[in-house]
Amino acid sequence: MALRRYIEETWRRVSLRHGFVEVDGPTFEYLDLYKVKSGDEIVSQLFHFESRGEDKKEFALRPEFTPTLARMIAAKANSLPRPIKWFSIPRCYRSERQQKGRLREFIQWNVDIVGDASINADVEIIALCVDALREFGLTTEDVRVEWNNREMLVKALTEKVTTAERIPAAFRILDKIGKLRPEDREKLYIDEACSEKERMVFEGLHSIVQKGLDVIGTEQAAAAEDFILEFNNYFLEMAKPTAERLKNAGLGKYSRAQMMIVRGLAYYTGLVFEVFDKSGASRAIAGGGRYDKLIEMFGGPSLPAVGFGMGDVVLENILREKGKLPVNLVSAPDVFVVSVLDDPAPAYVTLSELRTSQWNPEHTKISQTGLSAVSSYKTTKNIGKLLQEASASGAKLALILAPAEYDRGIVKLKNLATREEKEIPKDQILAAVRAALQRGP
């Protein structure tokens, strides 16, 4: 849970500092809503149920947030100032076999800019995604955003390779071949009725992408067909303005144009991208793109939109594999109050003062926080036993209230790691505790 909160809070912090506003919707929606975008096949992947009462409506636990977002924006499109910059961190559900990187219940960060068709919005979406990856400690050594643009790809394919009618088949092929063995790729080309030219281009692109675009212009690339290189150069020329923009935004090393990224979903209209672990083992960490027709499909006005989603499951696996998870996620108490006074009131007052102290004066009202202060529920007056409990709790400091000193206006502050102990006047507890915590263990 501490790990989930760490992931969620990182997502939220990054979203807020880019000026996005948090939204959420209900956990379940009418089942039909999910068919609008994904067709009837989606139903078998959903947890769904019937409402009681006369109407017998079918509901489904949300498998993703985009249909809810589209429904909400369609309903309020005219009253929302644009661009609409929203993020959400919903729990989502899929009724399918669990496996590595895929659970039945998970959380997913969604970020969308609606109402702006510019390249600046595209770049902001990628920048935000990379900012989060950086915040999790993932560097250019670890991850890469591979992006493409469906418009560009359609242009390149129809000018150089195939006809407009064949584009859906080409997209299906490009989306799949990266994951297939050579014999399965051959089968796919036959199933999709590919021409010899199409087959050659797809195989060529596959081999360029496998070796890395960096091979272009090197000796290794000499093996690639001239036509594939020409196609690739034509494509890269079209990609230049976006690539330049990403470079200006400091994202050059985090991203590369990649012709085979098309994304499975039908509704993307321009930019598409996925974030991959460079060591290559697992699924995409995040994915998104531009979907300028979707709000209309949900009954809203024509509004351009771009966004992405990032789930917690794959991200957590990758952070764990790469040793990027923070240590000490579960916070131990700051102070354990050990009181052996007859009167229970001083311990209560001290606990209350520590807990409500203003630790960060620069903070806003919402995030201000006190110290974590605890005490034993036992009624023993054995200081040794209570100090044992204090150590077991993981607390950094013990504050000892004992009759002889307390009557002189003194309490003892003990550093439970170093065993160092000192007397402090009881009206200076807060200052002494802060000083001790700032010094660290």
Next chain:
Amino acid sequence: MALRRYIEETWRRVSLRHGFVEVDGPTFEYLDLYKVKSGDEIVSQLFHFESRGEDKKEFALRPEFTPTLARMIAAKANSLPRPIKWFSIPRCYRSERQQKGRLREFIQWNVDIVGDASINADVEIIALCVDALREFGLTTEDVRVEWNNREMLVKALTEKVTTAERIPAAFRILDKIGKLRPEDREKLYIDEACSEKERMVFEGLHSIVQKGLDVIGTEQAAAAEDFILEFNNYFLEMAKPTAERLKNAGLGKYSRAQMMIVRGLAYYTGLVFEVFDKSGASRAIAGGGRYDKLIEMFGGPSLPAVGFGMGDVVLENILREKGKLPVNLVSAPDVFVVSVLDDPAPAYVTLSELRTSQWNPEHTKISQTGLSAVSSYKTTKNIGKLLQEASASGAKLALILAPAEYDRGIVKLKNLATREEKEIPKDQILAAVRAALQRGP
């Protein structure tokens, strides 16, 4: 959403500073789990559905967190250090008609101490609840914890009023009569086959509680039957140790012993309490108590436990009615960067620096945060238009990057509220922005 986050973050902050650890469970559990505690009647209040596949298991969306907690603790009881101090903020679901203070989907704060049977744990639970109420700005003028102890109540009733067999009937009556009109109370006494003595006691207690326990010892109380007063005094005598303890913990004015609080649920074994709005209009804000047999019911070892739940719906209504909601919950950007340079890079770099600046050096790794910094997606170079967009965004400051100054190493910082503008060296942007934000609008 901003309001929900404010409520959640306040709950979380208060829990953490009392040394509680956050947990969560799945959104849905086997339907049977909910019958263990609440019987078969609960099913009609649940959203439930069948799994696909051979087994056809019945699932239900959780209506509350306690069964999940009991299941989790029963499974791991021997490996968990005690006392187990857990909190959770689950979304919960009820399939019932929506009304004021009751929605089909809501969040509920749950706090539990498991493995400690002491009065200190009881007091900590109430103290934590009150600490949160205080944090929301609710004072002794606004709310009160009304508490009782079922053991004490059983003792008082069996010694003075009725037999042990009649206790369940007595609890049902006490739980209901506060909400009934006189004629409905009479009907209830008949339905529950009350003796004349029982009827007199329940009516007497009802009238004392309606007038407030403060009337005891005053003229108004002279009207009450001697026996009722005697019963009441006997009860208060038993309640004294807990009342004293609450007073020592600074909770005297926030709480009072109240004989008619029994809580609807059968499983409470000792302390029971509810938090009421003193103006009296709405449902309880929170409720809880001691449930020393429940972990056993869920197949675990015999473990004492005490806890409470507080939902967001009633709380939000009360905060709103009393004008206690913070203003400006939705945070506006700190800085709007207006760049009319030809090169887009300086704006990107500035945004990135502002967003990742360490604003609170005292912070831990997890909660550190940068400034919220945004810019326009438009490509216009009209400073006036861009400043209009900056004002509309609600940003506090605009940072203006214009060619003539920028070439001299200068940018302009404009306070969008006061319209005050000044030139600053571009290597001092962060310091200048912080200083301006600290001065406020």
